[in-house]
Amino acid sequence: xxxxQKRKRIPVLxxxxxxxxxxxxxxxxxxxLPMLDHRLKAALQNMGISSLFPVQLAVWQEAIGPGSFDxxxxxxxxxxxxxxxxxxxxxxxxxxxxxxxxLRALVVLPTRDLALQxxxxxxxxxxxxxxxxxxxVGQSSIADEISELIKRPxxxxxxxxxxxxxxxELQSSVDILVATPGRLMDHINFTKGFTLQHLRYLVIDETDxxxxxxxxxxxxxxxxxxxxxxxxIIFPSYISNPCSDGSLKTIRRFGVERxxxxxxxxxxxxxxxxxxxxxxxxKLAQLDLHHPLFLTTGKRRYKLPEKLESYMMxxxxxxxxxxxxxxxxxxxxxxxxxxxxxxxxxxRLCSLLNFFEDLELKxxxxxxxxxxxxxxxxxxxxxxxxxxxxxSSDAMTRGMDVEGVKNVINYDMPAFIKTYxxxxxxxxxxxxxxxxxTLLRKDEVKRFKKLLQxxxxxxxxxHNLPSSSxxxxxxxxxxxxxxxxxxxxxxxxxxSTITSSSRAGKQKDRNSSKAKT
Ligand SMILES: Nc1ncnc2c1ncn2[C@@H]1O[C@H](COP(=O)(O)OP(=O)(O)OP(=O)(O)O)[C@@H](O)[C@H]1O
Numbered sequence: 200x201x202x203x204q205k206r207k208r209i210p211v212l213x214x215x216x217x218x219x220x221x222x223x224x225x226x227x228x229x230x231x232l233p234m235l236d237h238r239l240k241a242a243l244q245n246m247g248i249s250s251l252f253p254v255q256l257a258v259w260q261e262a263i264g265p266g267s268f269d270x271x272x273x274x275x276x277x278x279x280x281x282x283x284x285x286x287x288x289x290x291x292x293x294x295x296x297x298x299x300x301x302l303r304a305l306v307v308l309p310t311r312d313l314a315l316q317x318x319x320x321x322x323x324x325x326x327x328x329x330x331x332x333x334x335x336v337g338q339s340s341i342a343d344e345i346s347e348l349i350k351r352p353x354x355x356x357x358x359x360x361x362x363x364x365x366x367x368e369l370q371s372s373v374d375i376l377v378a379t380p381g382r383l384m385d386h387i388n389f390t391k392g393f394t395l396q397h398l399r400y401l402v403i404d405e406t407d408x409x410x411x412x413x414x415x416x417x418x419x420x421x422x423x424x425x426x427x428x429x430x431x432i433i434f435p436s437y438i439s440n441p442c443s444d445g446s447l448k449t450i451r452r453f454g455v456e457r458x459x460x461x462x463x464x465x466x467x468x469x470x471x472x473x474x475x476x477x478x479x480x481x482k483l484a485q486l487d488l489h490h491p492l493f494l495t496t497g498k499r500r501y502k503l504p505e506k507l508e509s510y511m512m513x514x515x516x517x518x519x520x521x522x523x524x525x526x527x528x529x530x531x532x533x534x535x536x537x538x539x540x541x542x543x544x545x546x547r548l549c550s551l552l553n554f555f556e557d558l559e560l561k562x563x564x565x566x567x568x569x570x571x572x573x574x575x576x577x578x579x580x581x582x583x584x585x586x587x588x589x590x591s592s593d594a595m596t597r598g599m600d601v602e603g604v605k606n607v608i609n610y611d612m613p614a615f616i617k618t619y620x621x622x623x624x625x626x627x628x629x630x631x632x633x634x635x636x637t638l639l640r641k642d643e644v645k646r647f648k649k650l651l652q653x654x655x656x657x658x659x660x661x662h663n664l665p666s667s668s669x670x671x672x673x674x675x676x677x678x679x680x681x682x683x684x685x686x687x688x689x690x691x692x693x694x695s696t697i698t699s700s701s702r703a704g705k706q707k708d709r710n711s712s713k714a715k716t
Contacts, residue, residue, distance in 0.1 A: 503624075
């Protein structure tokens with residue numbers, strides 16, 4: 200009762216009170232999808248897609264169909280429901296008739312791995328209609344990235360030039376850019392020829408996560424660069440106006456058409472998406488949405504995938520590793536992600552599991568502490584099935600799509616329902632079934648059940664393991680713990696050696712510079 204009253208007090212924006220309910224929409228076979236470009240239909244079929252999922256059809260109707268993208272779209276749809284294609288397909292179709300290449304669509308995501316994944320989806324369909332897709336995530340050097348994004352004029356041999364002299368001839372090599380905020384800001388601030396002047400579509404995926412982080416004010420900067428008429432567009436300091444000689448321009452005027460008063464036209468059309476979209480008016484205001492239309496699934500704010508089964512496993516804290524090992528053994532070789540609460544515990548748990556000799560599974564860690572190249576290698580091996588168990592910090596929680604993940608295990612209870620939704624959502628994707636197990640102490644059960652109710656989930660049975668399987672593991676556990684202790688000690692002493700030698704090096708530098716002065 201008290202909970203209900205609290206919920207009522209949270210102000211919900213008027214446009215959020217009458218949403219399009221995606222759960223009332225059926226899948227739509229490509230054969231009968233109105234206005235779909237035949238080249239895109241073929242590309243989708245090549246991807247093994249024969250019909251659009253409900254959220255994809257709903258967005259299609261608003262962007263391409265009768266809605267004509269007159270309103271910005273706010274999409275709240277469960278994990279694995281196909282949100283990526285929901286925005287990629289209409290954007291590619293809308294840009295398919297463009298005649299001049301310039302950057303017209305920008306998709307922003309919070310992490311590199313997610314951006315790479317989304318780029319793959321665009322790359323599977325965009326070339327079919329002659330569009331190019333770029334990536335700005337800092338995976339390669341900035342110079343390599345610039346050469347992928349910006350077309351340089353061909354120079355005649357032997358001619359020296361000042362790069363500023365041919366600024367007007369620099370053109371975008373891509374129509375669509377998938378970016379993380381940090382690298383996007385680098386290009387906005389420093390890359391000659393990089394402009395958002397022609398941008399027509401902005402997608403902010405994992406919106407609630409991106410709004411939480413300011414990332415060098417990337418959002419106000421993007422909005423400012425696409426908001427005003429051409430005379431007040433703010434360009435990076437080295438450009439007075441990149442199109443001042445009369446080459447291709449997009450002029451955004453302050454519109455006088457109905458509903459556009461005081462807004463620039465042509466406007467920047469936006470799609471913002473998440474499985475846990477914020478309803479906070481203050482946060483949503485940052486997006487400067489134009490007559491937003493809210494698309495959501497069902498009546499409740501949070502929704503878990505249809506075919507997800509949630510289970511509790513109750514045990515004492517000190518027995519958690521044993522329960523985990525016994526559970527992994529019982530799951531056989533099914534792909535599985537184990538979530539922990541921190542990068543340190545990810546590392547320790549992964550090491551411990553690898554010391555259990557009876558566990559004949561390939562187990563690796565994936566966390567924000569690792570180098571990107573190592574993370575990508577691990578992820579590829581997991582996708583390819585060479586690794587069966589991934590022990591992960593929350594770096595893997597959002598958006599990652601790995602085919603065939605049958606089980607998610609919360610080694611530590613998630614503190615928030617949003618975390619549970621995103622973690623559990625790594626399984627039961629695209630209409631498939633999947634299971635999420637959460638290891639809990641007795642005193643955590645009540646809080647956990649309350650947490651799940653927020654996602655309309657009242658069914659979370661206890662998953663029991665035979666006590667004999669736990670007892671059987673005791674001796675191996677003792678020796679695994681010993682090995683872990685040795686490993687942690689040797690890692691700690693290695694770290695302190697590195698720290699003290701780098702300190703000594705710095706002191707030496709300081710002394711020698713003092714001696715010089
Ligand atoms: N129309 C479709 N038919 C078949 N499979 C599809 C279709 N659309 C998407 N998929 C598949 O569904 C899976 C989930 O899609 P996607 O990653 O876009 O989900 P999502 O809603 O963005 O999830 P999350 O909220 O976790 O990011 C992907 O493997 C994708 O290839």
